[in-house]
Every structure is written in C-alpha cells, then in structure tokens.
Amino acid sequence: DTAVSQTPKYLVTQMGNDKSIKCEQNLGHDTMYWYKQDSKKFLKIMFSYNNKELIINETVPNRFSPKSPDKAHLNLHINSLELGDSAVYFCASSSGPLYGYTFGSGTRLTVV
Amino acid sequence: DAKTTQPPSMDCAEGRAANLPCNHSTISGNEYVYWYRQIHSQGPQYIIHGLKNNETNEMASLIITEDRKSSTLILPHATLRDTAVYYCIVRVSSGTYKYIFGTGTRLKVLA
Numbered sequence: 001d002t003a004v005s006q007t008p009k010y011l012v013t014q015m016g017n018d019k020s021i022k023c024e025q026n027l028g029h030d031t032m033y034w035y036k037q038d039s040k041k042f043l044k045i046m047f048s049y050n051n052k053e054l055i056i057n058e059t060v061p062n063r064f065s066p067k068s069p070d071k072a073h074l075n076l077h078i079n080s081l082e083l084g085d086s087a088v089y090f091c092a093s094s095s096g097p098l099y100g101y102t103f104g105s106g107t108r109l110t111v112v
Numbered sequence: 113d114a115k116t117t118q119p120p121s122m123d124c125a126e127g128r129a130a131n132l133p134c135n136h137s138t139i140s141g142n143e144y145v146y147w148y149r150q151i152h153s154q155g156p157q158y159i160i161h162g163l164k165n166n167e168t169n170e171m172a173s174l175i176i177t178e179d180r181k182s183s184t185l186i187l188p189h190a191t192l193r194d195t196a197v198y199y200c201i202v203r204v205s206s207g208t209y210k211y212i213f214g215t216g217t218r219l220k221v222l223a
Contacts, residue, residue: 004155033210041197043156043213056210090155100146100158101211108153 003027004104006091012110013081021076021107023091031055032074033101034066035090043090049074081111116200121218124194130187132217134200137181144203145176146211147185149196156199156213159185190221 004025013019025032033056034046047066048056054066063079078085088108092101117135124130136145146161160167160174162183167174173186187194199216 035213042215043150043199045210045212048210058210088153092155098144098161100148100161101156102158103155105155106153 002104003102004091004093006089006104006107008107009105010108010110012112015081015083015111017081018077018079019081019109020078021089021091021109023074023076023104025072025091025093025102027093027095027102029093029095029102030071031094031096032068032071033092033094034074034076035092035103037088037090037106039087046089047074047076078109081109083111085109086111116202116214118198118200118214118217120215121220123220123222124187124190126192126221126223127189130190130194130219130221132185132187132198132200132219133182134185135182136200136202139180139202145174145180145183146201146203147172147174148199148201148211148213149194150199150216151193151196159198190219192221192223195219195221 007022031050033048035043037043046060049068052068065077068074088106090106091104094101144163147159148156150156160172162174176183197216197218201211
C-alpha cells in the first residue's frame with residue numbers, strides 16, 4: 001500500500017557502472033520528481049515530469065537520464081557512475097502546484 | 113522562489129509546544145509557505161501549507177504574519193517522534209513544480 005515506492009532501497013556499485021532506480025506511485029498524481037540528498041543533507045531537485053513530459057531539468061549531468069513510461073512511473077538511469085554520485089535519491093509525486101508532495105523512502109546509492 | 117531563513121537547531125521538552133520560526137522577507141503575493149519534515153534518513157513528509165491565513169491540521173498549526181514576511185510552525189504537544197529536520201519552503205502557486213529546500217531546523221524533542 002506504499003504510496004510512492006522506490007527500488008532498490010540500497011545500491012552499492014563500482015565506478016563506471018550503469019545503474020537504474022525505479023519509482024512508482026499509486027496516488028494518481030500527474031507530477032513526479034527526483035531529488036538528490038548529498039552527504040551534507042542538502043535536498044536538490046534533479047528532474048520533474050508532468051504527465052510523462054519533462055518539465056524540469058536542473059543542470060544535471062547528462063549521465064543521468066530519467067524515463068517516464070507512464071504517469072505512475074519515473075525511473076532514473078545513471079551511466080558511468082562516479083564517486084560523487086553517492087547520495088540518497090528521493091522520488092516524489094504531487095497532484096499539482098498547490099498540493100504537498102509525497103516522497104518515497106529513498107535509495108541510498110554508494111559508488112566505490 | 114523566495115529564500116527562507118531558519119534557525120539551525122532547536123530543543124523542545126516533550127509535551128510542550130514546539131514553535132519553529134521561518135523568515136521569508138522577500139515573499140511575493142502569490143507564493144505559498146510550505147512546511148516539511150525529515151525524520152532521520154526517511155523521505156521528507158509534508159506537514160502543512162498556507163498563503164496568508166493561519167492554517168491548522170491534525171499535525172500542526174501554521175501562523176503567518178500579516179505582512180507575510182515570516183511564519184511559525186507550531187507542534188502543539190511535541191513527542192519524541194517529532195525529532196526531525198523541519199524545512200520551510202516558499203513556492204509560487206503555479207508555474208514550475210519544484211521546491212527549493214534550505215538547510216532547515218533540526219528539532220530535538222527532549223524526554
């Protein structure tokens with residue numbers, strides 16, 4: 001019954017690998033987001049999709065490619081992983097600009 | 113989006129009201145004030161939002177000053193489970209769908 005679910009919860013991988021993080025929401029929301037929380041605990045938006053269309057891309061390296069097959073899913077694919085990509089990645093969704101976001105529980109990515 | 117300023121940390125005794133201040137002196141007329149919290153390393157949790165009137169829900173109350181340059185989140189009876197980082201965010205009611213999170217206030221509720 002989780003509203004916004006992310007998989008995997010933990011991901012440990014070597015530099016140079018390619019990995020994906022999946023996000024699904026069952027709230028019927030139109031808008032989904034990816035946020036990155038670094039070691040200093042700053043939460044920064046990366047991407048936003050509204051009804052499968054990209055509406056925000058916050059100067060994220062093009063090694064990061066979001067994909068939204070439908071409005072309930074927003075996946076994040078990362079190519080050529082670097083040490084600096086280590087962080088917690090949060091997916092979120094909302095039904096519109098006036099409404100609060102519902103966040104997932106996060107994916108802790110560690111690049112070694 | 114307007115910038116917000118919050119104290120980095122606060123303590124509150126269990127059972128007492130926790131009053132978390134936020135300054136947003138450059139807020140404009142169509143910007144809402146939102147509050148979220150993040151407990152340990154969980155995902156942020158929406159608490160409440162408002163435009164100019166005071167708001168209350170089952171979690172908290174939001175008091176916005178008349179000039180809208182500051183606001184206070186009130187947790188009426190803080191419990192140990194309210195220990196978290198609390199973020200105050202201002203955001204326009206339309207347009208780009210994003211929040212800009214600041215550094216927040218780390219609230220510690222003491223037994």
